[in-house]
Amino acid sequence: MSKKVAVVLSGSGVYDGSEIHESVFTLLALAEAGAEVQAFAPNCDQMHVVNHLTGEVADGETRNVLVESARIMRGNVLDIAQANVEEFDALIVPGGFGAAKNLSDFAVAGSGLTVNPDFLALAKGFHDAGKPIGLICISPTMTVAICGEGAECTIGTDPETAAAVNATGAKHVDCEVTSFHVDEDKKLVTTPAYMLASNMVEAKTGIDKLVSSVLSLA
Template sequence: MRIGVLLSGCGIGDGSQIEEVILTYLALDKYKVDYICIAPNKKQFHTVNHLDEQIEPKEERNVLIESARIGRGKIRALDHIHVEELDGLIIPGGIGLFKNLSNYVMDKEQFVLDEQVDTLIKCMHQSQKPIGAMCGGIVLLARCLGSTEGPLNLCTSHGAYKQLLEMNHIIVEELEADEILVDTYHKIVTTPAFLGTQDLYKMMGGVDKLVKALLTL
């Protein structure tokens, strides 16, 4: 079995949420599951200085190259991945999802996904391969599949993005960070992760359960 881990850069402000990615790796290693990281080979929306949280207007970075920082040497460009190579997909969070994998930061509720990302998620779903998502990854999943495949059952915590999820035909369930929601019909598993807590140990429980459940779908 091989699971794809979809990355959007490195660092919460302009890429993937590093802690969620590492907890995903930890769970995959625990259950002895092979995985490959995936990211689009494209220019990053912008670069954030994570020390002062300010945008660096003169610095340009590449999403794939930045993602490789946390790719553990196992990363491929999204346009070089075929759905047939994957048995499942996991989407960790991070603001990069809204900047590099979609145009949410520009168009808000009317946002669209990057074409390659949209195709990957839809092809995985149409192939009946399980998909896991956490934090902002849940929003991406809702936008991609909710309007055409809905209603989907997805989770949130503390009401985060609830209105946006419901706008995309999602049945929303409030969870704690160490809980998961399994939509068996659509083969989707979600957990709040950082939407629910800043406590990594509690978050680890949810991510671990997500990976374990994904393997049974």
């Protein structure tokens, strides 16, 4: 019987939304494993809009996280408020700055981050139900909000970001880009992806392993 996985996106584009390569690699790995996928995103404005050609904030421009996430999903994405944990076996969240700007405010608040309430309710629902969660790239900064203090996770090897993760109450574990870390007790799987990746192959390798691990725990 195929597993059903909820994938939460945070917009479209590395600087202000979901990292597109990470999102596509996640969706591809799930499809190759025969999993059924439904994507969700918060129906809210992005923290800001970034011109991906220049890297500069586009002053005065606004975009909706759900609408932008639809670009990646070819329209097949639902408001996260509609998600029901009981309908799924697992949850996976790709990275990109949207995870630190739209799903949470880690990009500005660091270890004092708060998490989007609709996303947090869903993610905690998966954790409370004992269903596995996969967090990719910068998304593990939300580990403690979802899984509680002491949960193990990785964002790779960056000392400053790892220190911020530890300051939230999580236990950061250094990890190479093509690998992943599993907190067996919390059923939490994390991988660095573009926190470390220098090319698509490196990012995809770690994400493939994360997806396989998440599905094996489901």
